[in-house]
Amino acid sequence: MLSSRRNSGIILREGSVRDWSEFNDPSPSPKPLYSQSYVAVRGFLLSSKLKSVYAAMTSQRHSRSQERSKSKGLSCRRVAVRLLFFFMLGIFIGFMPLFSVDVYKKIVSENKMLPFHEGVIETEMVGTKVKESETIVVEKEIELIDEPHIQESPPVPALLDDDVDFSESSPVLPAIRESDIPVKKLLIIVTITSVRPQQAYYLNRLAHTLKAVQAPLLWLVVEWPEQSYETAEILRSSGVMYRHLMCRKNTTSVRKIAVCQRNNAIYHVKRHHLDGIMHFADEERSYSADVFEEMQKIRRFGSWPVTIHIGTKYRAVLEGPICKANRVMRWHTVQTVQKKSSTRRFPIGFSAFAFNSTLLWDPQRWNRPPMDSVIIHTGGRGGLQESRFIEKLVKSERQIEGLPDNCNRVMVWNFNLEPPQLNYPAGWALYKNLEADMPVI
Secondary structure, three states: OHHHHHHHOOOOOOOOOOHHHHHOOOOOHHHHHHHHHHHHHHHHHHHHHHHHHHHHHHHHHHHHHHHHHHHHHHHHHHHHHHHHHHHHHHHHHHHHOOOOOHHHHHHOOOOOOOEOOOOOEEEHHHHHHHHHHHHHHHHHHHHHHHHOOOOOOOOOOOOOOOOOOOOOOOOOOOOOOOHHHHOOOOEEEEEEEOOOOOHHHHOOOOOHHOOOOOOOOEEEEEEOOOOOEEEEEEEEHOOEEEEEEEEOOOOOHHHHHHHHHHHHHHHHHHOOOOOEEEEOOOOOOOOHHHHHHHOOOOOOOEEEOOEEEEOOOOOOEEEEEEOOOOOOEEOOOOOOOHOOOHOOOOOOHHHHHHHHHHHHHOOOHOEEEOOOOOOOOOOOOOOOHHHHHHHOOOOHHHHHHEEEEOOOOOOOOOOOOOOOOOOHHHHOOOOOOOOOOOOOO
16 A cells, blocks of 8 residues: 555656656566565654654653642642741730830840949949839839828918817718618609690699609600690600600590590500509699609608698698608598598598509509509599599508608698680790780880
């Protein structure tokens, strides 16, 4: 095959000599045998050269890949060593301020001398003197801290003798314990109201009284039939912590409206488990701030005398307990027309008592059976509502505390100053000019 390809490699072109005699080999050896052996040897050499070239190429690639992997491994090790070195260096620098360094010994050597005008002093002597002065200063500071504080005496007049010593040390006060600090109870003051001509006067007067009472105090204002703008403005400007509630009962009976308002306040205390001393403070009553301070002493139920104005005779009578110390013995009562079957067990009104609010929602604390109906009922007139409500809280006068001692002080007054119905501007705000009674000259 090789010989035939080689022979066929001669291409005849136009103008070339076609004399085949020129190519005749004059040697006597046969031509086919020589050409076949020569071609075979040459093919073998070519194949061996190709193999060697391929082997060299593959060996170069393998060596290059090994060199690359080695260089990569060395570079990764170098990076890791550098990171470790800088990490340790950072830790060392971070902990440097924790170690104490004697800067004085490092800066000044032992053999160095300090020149002065009068002579030369060794540095060791200077160092010892500096340390001695520092220790003296520290000891003086410790003595000043340990010594009790002495008030400076006022300057002594020149006329007095100099031998008299007017300096006196302040007395050492005993340590105050947390148990010695009195903890005041929360006062829950309930007030019912509605929009009418005298509302602004009543609420502002009561707000000023409550503002003078020491905290904690919560003012529950229940309004009928809705929360009005006039009432909200008065409460915002009162400076007292308050909650504005409302009663939407559709009725025209004043007695039923008042019962609904007070019961809403009771439900609010039950729902939120308010713990404190609860009192129904009517806005028409006049209160002294001392009565709220006396309420802080109540443990379960407390009562005090109230002055009531009766009718048109301009008489004032007392209604409340008669006490011996703080124990209730008898009652001041107001004579009212009542049936014999409907006598009041406790002849006092809402403004004459206060009680612990946990009686409403925590009966186990007072060893009482659970009662869900501790509310005010609409039935009963002439003080029967108050008496029936008190009967659910206490059993007898032994559980009532008289305030103040001996109940000999009046702190609440009930004067009927409600005027008849009259027209007035809403919120007592004048947006239009009224008719002038006297023109300006």
